Amino acid sequence: MSYKSLSHCSVLLVDDEAQLLHSASLVLRTSGFPEVHSLDDSRAVMPLLATQTVDVVVLDLMMPYLSGRDLLEQIAAEYPDKAVIMMTATNDLQIAVQCMQAGACDYLVKPVDKACLVAAIRRAMELRVLRAEFLSIKDRLLTNSPHQPAAFADIVTQSPAMFAIFRYIEAIATSPQPVLIAGETGTGKELIAQVLHRLSGRPGQLVAVNVAGLDDTMFSDTLFGHAKGSFTGADRPREGLVASAGEGTLFLDEIGDLAMASQVKLLRLLQDGSYYPLGADRPRQNRARVVVATHCNVRGDVENGTFRKDLYFRLRTHHIQLPALRERLEDLPQLTSHFVEKAALALNKPAPSIPLALYQWLRNYPFHGNIRELEGMVFDAVARCQGTMLPIQSFKDAGAVELGTQAILDAPLAQVSANNFPERLPTLKESEESLINEALRRADSNQGLAASLLGISRQALNKRLLRREDDCSGAGQ
Structure with a gap:
């Protein structure tokens, strides 16, 4: 359509x-x-x-x-x-x-x-x-890949979850209805908004604004503009971003932080397609499609009364939930390679090789900053690289060292209470064996990485593994 x-x-x-x-x-x-x-x-x-x-x-x-x-x-x-x-x-x-x-x-x-x-x-x-969108979505979701892969060229992924999102985006791209893009910080919400606009075929431009921290007056002036004489210093009329977007796309980032008074004005814009510039007595018509993004739990904000329920359901006519990087670990090699080449080009130096052990380190890192955090870590490592191999130590210095000791082990242990233990307490030997097995699983059987995850040396881990083998051999005789 x-x-x-x-x-x-x-x-x-x-x-x-x-x-x-x-x-x-x-x-x-x-x-x-x-x-x-x-x-x-x-x-x-x-x-x-x-x-x-x-x-x-x-x-x-x-x-x-x-x-x-x-x-x-x-x-x-x-x-x-x-x-x-x-x-x-x-x-x-x-x-x-x-x-x-x-x-x-x-x-x-x-x-x-x-x-x-x-x-x-x-x-x-x-x-x-x-109705047309439903038929389009039904057709798109029956395929395994996007119909227009070139439109998604800026998004590096091989994740089935992301491909499903791509197909959904193609199905709703031409809709005039609002889109709510949700996801943690650094998951690529603005990239998704750009793809939506690119596929929409809308004749106007994409206009983006971060609404976090804008009070109601600033929000109204930024989006709707003002008439001459509407306030002190308004010596000439000014078009707002809604008018600047024309028939294009208006992208409002961090919508979860919008003040309640501003939420009312945004709701009117979506319901009636009209708005009033500051100081104007005649409404103007909005021709842009509205796309919003947030890292907040807006549904939770609705329940606690800080976000309007009617606005929430109006905004999420179409809803895209972006997965965190830790939910698409299969993309780590491709993303890391992409960022290494990008950083090397920006720094005008040869792209270093990536050690396989790095991928194992990264798979165990929580990535609270998601793809943006990975890009920063890779850029820093390439800048510090003096040889032909990307240094893992740079990632440790940037925060990945946490996954080798307390960040991984302490996080679950901090949540353990007396109520979480089984009725029969495991022995120290049983607990050690379980920890070693889990570390080896996370490290894909790489003993050096497993030892680092456990906070011990590789030699200490080897001794424990040999002792376990001896115990098993003795038990079998």
């Missing part, structure tokens, strides 16, 4: 009352729907649909020549992708049910309130978009 925002929705009004057509067309155009067709002859509807692109059709039920019910059945049969709204002066539940069963998506009773008409058309368009 190609890109189409709600402001580009094409509406066809069909009614034998010319005055109603005129007033309804005026209401829709002033509400952000520039493309409105109107017909007072029901016989001209099907020929027009064959030659014009129409997204939503609003039909009067009782008309001469062809009734709205007859037209509804024809449209549903020949153009099932078009949303149809029925209008009638008769408030009859049975007729309404029959129309919905025949394919109508909404039913309005005359005289129709202006706000109700606009809201019904917005709902119809959103339903049409969501």
